[in-house]
Amino acid sequence: LAHLSNKAIYLLWLGNLRYQCILLCRQYVQKLLSTQEASYLQSLRNLKKKINLLQSSTGKQTTRTINSTCPRLDGPINGRKLGRSHAVGHEVHVLCDPGYELVGSESRVCQESLTWSGQQPTCRDINECASSPCLNGGTCVDEVNQFSCVCAKGWAGLTCQTTAAAATLPAATMGPFVRPSRCTIMQGTTHCTCEPGYTISGRDSNTCTDIDECELFHNGQAGKLCLHACVNTPGGYRCSCPIGYNVTRDGRSCKDIDECATRQNNCTKDQxxxxxxxxxxxxxxxxxxxxxxxxxxxxxxxxxxxxxxxxxxxxxxxxxxxxxxxxxxxxxxxxxxxxxxxxxxxxxxxxxxxxxxxxxxxxxxxxxxxxxxxxxxxxxxxxxxxxxxxxxxxxxxxxxxxxxxxxxxxxxxxxxxxxxx
Missing domain, CATH: 2.60.40.60 (Cadherins)
Incomplete structure (x- = not known):
């Protein structure tokens, strides 16, 4: 090295130092990458564990949800059930048919224990004879949604309310403008109705009298029922026309008859x-x-x-x-x-x-x-x-x-x- 100058020796040392630095940097980078790779792999393993736990939890929840229903409920005899869902928290209701009363719970809820709340409902026949509807010693016979009376001697009617003589009177006096009423008894109350065109006659609920539509609607807001003449009929009415006219299709007005065209005339040949x-x-x-x-x-x-x-x-x-x-x-x-x-x-x-x-x-x-x-x-x-x-x-x-x-x-x-x- 004696023949080398000081400048050459310095450059040689500097190159050796740069080489050592490069080696040290490479080792540092390789160590840093190894550390990051290890951290990434650990994070990936943790993520897989969480996914597995979540999948396992979801599967259990689905299984629980599928199995979280109460036993099937059917509607009671002579009644019906409202509501189809049997899942936890859902509610069903029960209604009875006319003539029956509910015994038990009207509403039931599916509980967390997968059992129904309340008491099993049933529909029981209502005893229409409980109010003693038959009068004057009559015997009540309970029937489904109604009752009938077996009257004592000398009495008649739906509730044995009239004497036998009075009961036969309407049949003798009834005509086309007087009809018997139609009565039904529900829960101890009598309801009487009349055919269309008739109305209850005063206080006698057993008799219906004809409604005179011609008199009742003579000057109504919509005008007369008939433009010419109104004829009252049993349970209704009809419109009539004078001679030489026919009733129109609407049944209210009149149209002229052409006697000349229909040959309903007595004119001679020279007329x-x-x-x-x-x-x-x-x-x-x-x-x-x-x-x-x-x-x-x-x-x-x-x-x-x-x-x-x-x-x-x-x-x-x-x-x-x-x-x-x-x-x-x-x-x-x-x-x-x-x-x-x-x-x-x-x-x-x-x-x-x-x-x-x-x-x-x-x-x-x-x-x-x-x-x-x-x-x-x-x-x-x-x-x-x-x-x-x-x-x-x-x-x-x-x-x-x-x-x-x-x-x-x-x-x-x-x-x-x-x-x-």
Whole structure:
């Protein structure tokens, strides 16, 4: 080493020192890793022990839960049980059928000891004879949910409350509007009811009398039971209609019978049947007989004038035609109301004039108004109370420069019924 300089010796020493440090660090790291590995393995072993303990505890708890139920309970005879769960802490209830009373516990709970609390319940028949319901020396016979009485001589009735003579009286006097009641006895109390349409008659609970619906509901909030006439029947009622009407499907109102369509009329061959509300009319159209003119029937409801001679001015002034129309209306029809319209098919003049013909009665109920240039209408201005027959004549005149060219008469006959529906 003599030939080495001091600097070289220093570097050599420093390298040897670095090598020793590296060896020491490696040994320290290996020891640290070994310690951590041992700690990790110990923690892993502890975790496995805890998991095993937890699994074991869960299995025991599940087994205990499955086995923690009380014995099955069935409902008692003549009763029933409410509640299906038999687990610890759950509760069941017991109810008895009508006519039976509960003996024992009404509610029972499944306890921790896996036994039911309380006393086993039973349902015992109620003794309806305990209240001595039979009167006047009658003997009570207990039955399921009811009783019957064996009456002493001279007595009758459900509880032997009437004499035998009185008991036979209703049978002799009962008719369709009087019926016997239906009585049942429960727990010593008598309940009597009637058939629909009947009610208990006063204090006598054994007799039911008919309810007169026609009188009771004559002016109810919903209106009359029948729009025409109500007929009381045993246990009910029915609606009736006047002659010429049938009851509608709802059973309350009336509809007209068309005697003409159903051939329920006595009109002859030379007559025409006109159906009216509640009846019919047989009419025959004959052409009018007017001086200086002759008429011929051109249709069942129309007559036209034969041509006039050229020099016969009186003939040319008569109506050109007569038309006949028949209307069926109900009584008290509201007014004003248009009843009929008249118009010219082919006007030949420059003006059409409409006027009402007839007497005082026609002018009292009718008037004629123009609806447009070529149409006039017959108006009802005063309601008519039936039964009645009204006639009105509407004249339509054609004019050319105020000179009359033709006259046409329309006769309207109204048959007013007696009833308003």
């Amino acid at each position: 025409m049947c006109i159906n009216t509300y509640g009846g019919f009319q047989c009419v025959r159209v004959d052409c009018p007989k007017i001086p200086n003119a002759t008429y011929v029937k051109t249709s069942p409801m129309r007559c036209e004038r034969n041509p006039c001679p050229v020099d016969n001015k009186a003939c040319s002034q008569t109506p050109n035609s007569f038309s006949y129309h028949y209307l069926a209306v109900v009584s008290n029809l509201s007014a004003p109301r248009v009843m009929f319209r008249v118009s010219a098919l082919r006007p030949i003049g420059d003006t059409l004039r409409f006027s009402l013909l007839g007497g005082r009665q026609a002018r009292r109920h009718f008037t004629v108004q123009r609806s447009d240039r070529g149409t006039g209408q017959l108006m009802l201005v005063d309601p008519v109370q039936g039964p009645a027959t009204l006639e009105a004549e509407v004249e339509m005149s054609e004019l050319e420069r105020r000179v009359q060219l033709g006259r046409y008469i329309t006769k309207v006959t109204m048959f007013v019924s007696q009833y308003e529906f």
